[in-house]
Amino acid sequence: MNCAECKEHLVAYIEGLLAESQKQAIELHLKSCPPCRAEAAAITTLYNRMTTNGKVLAQTDLEDKVLSRIVREQNLRLRKADNHFQLWRKIMNSKITKLATAAAIIVIAVLSITFLDKSVTPAYAIEQTIEAMRSINSIHAYCTDWDNSQGEVWVQIDPNTGQEEYYYADQGNLLIVATPQATYYYYKDKNLVRIRNEYVPASEVRFSRFFEDLVRWVQQYNGQLRFYFQFDEELQQEVIMVYGSIPTQGDMKEKEFIFRVDSQTKLPISLEMLK
Amino acid sequence: MSQTDKYYIERCLDGHSDDFRYLVRRYQTVLLAQLTGQLGSKDKADEAAQESFVRAYFNLEKLKKPDSFFSWLLGIAKRVTKEHQRNEQRHRREIVRSFSEKVPGPELSQDYALERAIAELPDSYRKLILLRYYGGYSCSQVAEQLDIPLGTVTKKLSRAYAVLRKSLRQQKRDENCEVQK
Numbered sequence: 183m184n185c186a187e188c189k190e191h192l193v194a195y196i197e198g199l200l201a202e203s204q205k206q207a208i209e210l211h212l213k214s215c216p217p218c219r220a221e222a223a224a225i226t227t228l229y230n231r232m233t234t235n236g237k238v239l240a241q242t243d244l245e246d247k248v249l250s251r252i253v254r255e256q257n258l259r260l261r262k263a264d265n266h267f268q269l270w271r272k273i274m275n276s277k278i279t280k281l282a283t284a285a286a287i288i289v290i291a292v293l294s295i296t297f298l299d300k301s302v303t304p305a306y307a308i309e310q311t312i313e314a315m316r317s318i319n320s321i322h323a324y325c326t327d328w329d330n331s332q333g334e335v336w337v338q339i340d341p342n343t344g345q346e347e348y349y350y351a352d353q354g355n356l357l358i359v360a361t362p363q364a365t366y367y368y369y370k371d372k373n374l375v376r377i378r379n380e381y382v383p384a385s386e387v388r389f390s391r392f393f394e395d396l397v398r399w400v401q402q403y404n405g406q407l408r409f410y411f412q413f414d415e416e417l418q419q420e421v422i423m424v425y426g427s428i429p430t431q432g433d434m435k436e437k438e439f440i441f442r443v444d445s446q447t448k449l450p451i452s453l454e455m456l457k
Numbered sequence: 458m459s460q461t462d463k464y465y466i467e468r469c470l471d472g473h474s475d476d477f478r479y480l481v482r483r484y485q486t487v488l489l490a491q492l493t494g495q496l497g498s499k500d501k502a503d504e505a506a507q508e509s510f511v512r513a514y515f516n517l518e519k520l521k522k523p524d525s526f527f528s529w530l531l532g533i534a535k536r537v538t539k540e541h542q543r544n545e546q547r548h549r550r551e552i553v554r555s556f557s558e559k560v561p562g563p564e565l566s567q568d569y570a571l572e573r574a575i576a577e578l579p580d581s582y583r584k585l586i587l588l589r590y591y592g593g594y595s596c597s598q599v600a601e602q603l604d605i606p607l608g609t610v611t612k613k614l615s616r617a618y619a620v621l622r623k624s625l626r627q628q629k630r631d632e633n634c635e636v637q638k
């Protein structure tokens with residue numbers, strides 16, 4: 183082996199990547215060649231220097247810092263996304279694919295829910311959410327049905343009455359836009375528009391009051407309402423889980439649901455129907 | 458922690474933001490090595506690295522090829538570095554003219570000379586060095602990550618070593634000149 187060959191393989195040699203025969207050839211050459219030996223020593227020194235430096239830098243742990251910044255930023259964006267809040271309705275009742283109908287499901291679900299537990303910890307009271315929701319004037323919600331179909335809706339609300347004023351609902355194939363004067367149905371697959379000269383409500387639910395309506399209904403039935411604080415993996419923050427259930431009422435099967443409530447704004451983040 | 462970058466990226470895009478933690482864990486040292494060399498101090502590098510990760514997170518859906526997350530992240534870090542440097546220059550000009558331009562900051566990292574030399578490497582060499590010595594990758598893992606043959610990895614590493622040594626010698630000479638003045 184000559185010096186050029188030796189130098190070419192020094193890094194691979196130090197990295198321990200050479201086959202035994204090559205390795206021995208290098209070692210043999212190094213024994214007899216002081217300049218290459220010096221070269222090898224220099225490379226080893228640099229190798230060690232980088233390895234040490236890497237170890238020092240690896241002591242810094244950015245995970246938690248980065249994640250908490252992400253959470254902060256995400257919350258900021260969420261709040262900005264719509265002036266008031268985003269409601270994510272994760273699962274609504276089955277068979278419902280159309281958002282307008284899906285929204286009605288809230289009523290049904292609501293009707294079937296009974297709960298009231300007056301034990302209130304100082305950190306949170308149901309009334310805080312009711313109060314917070316009263317000032318809402320728009321809602322942006324994503325919905326996923328039990329059949330996994332998805333929809334999105336934006337609703338403008340009159341804060342005084344809690345009644346919806348305008349909405350935009352995207353249900354995949356069907357897009358509905360409603361103004362006080364008219365409601366437009368756009369069937370995407372047929373490229374067809376239907377117009378009705380009236381406001382067709384998105385739902386019978388008073389969007390910004392459905393939480394409070396729920397609580398009221400719960401009082402009428404013998405359901406249960408509990409809440410607890412929980413660290414939410416998805417949002418990376420503490421949320422209030424408001425869990426409600428209502429036993430079977432006549433031909434209405436038992437219902438269960440969970441609201442996730444933002445512990446700071448006290449506004450609902452999501453509603454999930456469990457039964 | 459054996460899942461691919463792609464797996465974690467998809468988890469994040471599905472709303473499991475906590476899984477971003479694994480990508481941070483995987484690349485934080487690499488990023489710090491690059492940023493310390495460019496920004497001079499450990500604190501600044503720390504801050505810039507965090508910012509790069511946060512930006513990466515919020516732009517994940519723009520990443521077309523999840524397999525190239527690492528290169529993409531380095532690109533983001535580069536932009537963050539430029540912004541930081543620009544801000545710093547402005548800052549420096551605004552305050553009094555500082556005494557010596559070269560002083561990078563009070564808190565140097567453990568081996569700033571080395572980090573600086575690495576930061577000055579051409580992109581393709583730097584990626585290799587970062588992954589191998591700061592990312593804890595073996596040579597064959599580097600080959601896989603960058604999609605090049607193992608032989609190319611060692612060849613490039615050899616050349617990178619040569620460039621690094623030259624640059625370290627140069628830095629030493631500059632220092633000595635400084636002292637003599």
Ligand SMILES: [Zn+2]
Pocket residue numbers: 184185186188211215217218219
């Ligand atoms: Zn020789």
